[in-house]
Amino acid sequence: MSRSRRATLRRVGLLVLASNVALVLAKGTVWWYTGSLAVQSEAVNSLADSVYSVVTVGGLYLTTQPPDFEHPHGHERIEPFVSLFVALGVFAAGIGVLYQAGRTVLSGNVSVTRNLAAVAVLAGTVVVKYGLYRYVDAIGREHGSPALRATAADNRADVLTASAALAGVVGATLGFPLLDPIAAFVVAFGILYTGVEIVQDNVDYLVGRAPPEDLRKRIVRRALSHPDVEGAHDVIAHYVGPEIDVSLHIEVEGDRTLREAHDIETAVIQSIQALPEVDDVFVHVDPRELGEWKADDEVDRLVQPGDESNR
Structure with a gap:
C-alpha cells in the first residue's frame, strides 16, 4: 500500500469522525431546546455515526499498516470486518429510533416545540451529509476501500433520513404534530436499510465472491494477449478481503526452454497484477505435449469479440 493511499x-x-461529532453536538442542543422527536432521532443517528467513525478510524489505521512477517500480504483484509462493525452500529441506531418513535405514538404524547433552530440544524445536516457522501464515495472507489464505501452508504442514507426528519419538523411546525414521529419512523427504516446494504456488500468480500464479469474479462484477455499463450483454462478469481486473487493455467507450446516458460509466466503475472483490483496471481504453465490443454467454456465466453475496451 502506498504512503499516499495510507494518508x-x-x-x-x-474528517468523517469530526463531522459526525459536530452534528451530534448541534442536534443534541437543538433537541434539548425544542423537544423534537425527529431531531432526537437524528441526534441518535449521528451519535451512532460518531461511535462507528471511531472504529472506522482505528480500523483504517490497522488496515493501512505495511506488510509484516505475520501478515505478508498486508492488513487490507481487516476492512470488511470494520464495515460489518459499522453495520452493527447502524442497526442499533435504527432499532433505538424505531423503539422511541413507537413508544411516543402509542403513548399519545406527541408534542412539538415550534422552533426554526430544528429546521436549520436538519437542513444543515442534509448539506453536510450530501457533501460527505460524494467525497467519501469518490475516495472509497478510487482506493478500493470497503470501509469508506460503507461509510459513504451511511452518509447517503443520512441525506434521505435527515430530509424526512426535516419534512416532519416543518409539517409539525405548520400544525401537524403527528408528522414528527412519522418522520422518525422513516428515519429508523432508512437507517436499518443502510445496515442491510453494508452487510450484503461486505459479506461478499469475506466469502470469496467472484469479481464482476467486466474484471474477469480483463483478466482473461490480459493472459491471452501474450503472443506465446495459446489458450487458458481453470481461471479462478475471487475476493480475499477487498482485493482479488487470481489463479489460472496457460497453454504454451512444449518446445519452450525452462527460461522461456518462466519468462512467459512472469509476463502474464505482471500483466494481470497491473490491474489495480488484483493482489496475487498464480499461473501454471501447461505444455502441449502433456495433454493438459482443454476447452473452457467460461474462458471462451469471456473472450468473445465485441468489447475490446476491457483489455
Missing part, C-alpha cells in the same frame, strides 16, 4: 484513508476517516 488519504486516514485523513478521510478523521
Whole structure:
C-alpha cells in the first residue's frame, strides 16, 4: 500500500469522525431546546455515526499498516470486518429510533416545540451529509476501500433520513404534530436499510465472491494477449478481503526452454497484477505435449469479440 493511499484513508476517516461529532453536538442542543422527536432521532443517528467513525478510524489505521512477517500480504483484509462493525452500529441506531418513535405514538404524547433552530440544524445536516457522501464515495472507489464505501452508504442514507426528519419538523411546525414521529419512523427504516446494504456488500468480500464479469474479462484477455499463450483454462478469481486473487493455467507450446516458460509466466503475472483490483496471481504453465490443454467454456465466453475496451 502506498504512503499516499495510507494518508488519504486516514485523513478521510478523521474528517468523517469530526463531522459526525459536530452534528451530534448541534442536534443534541437543538433537541434539548425544542423537544423534537425527529431531531432526537437524528441526534441518535449521528451519535451512532460518531461511535462507528471511531472504529472506522482505528480500523483504517490497522488496515493501512505495511506488510509484516505475520501478515505478508498486508492488513487490507481487516476492512470488511470494520464495515460489518459499522453495520452493527447502524442497526442499533435504527432499532433505538424505531423503539422511541413507537413508544411516543402509542403513548399519545406527541408534542412539538415550534422552533426554526430544528429546521436549520436538519437542513444543515442534509448539506453536510450530501457533501460527505460524494467525497467519501469518490475516495472509497478510487482506493478500493470497503470501509469508506460503507461509510459513504451511511452518509447517503443520512441525506434521505435527515430530509424526512426535516419534512416532519416543518409539517409539525405548520400544525401537524403527528408528522414528527412519522418522520422518525422513516428515519429508523432508512437507517436499518443502510445496515442491510453494508452487510450484503461486505459479506461478499469475506466469502470469496467472484469479481464482476467486466474484471474477469480483463483478466482473461490480459493472459491471452501474450503472443506465446495459446489458450487458458481453470481461471479462478475471487475476493480475499477487498482485493482479488487470481489463479489460472496457460497453454504454451512444449518446445519452450525452462527460461522461456518462466519468462512467459512472469509476463502474464505482471500483466494481470497491473490491474489495480488484483493482489496475487498464480499461473501454471501447461505444455502441449502433456495433454493438459482443454476447452473452457467460461474462458471462451469471456473472450468473445465485441468489447475490446476491457483489455
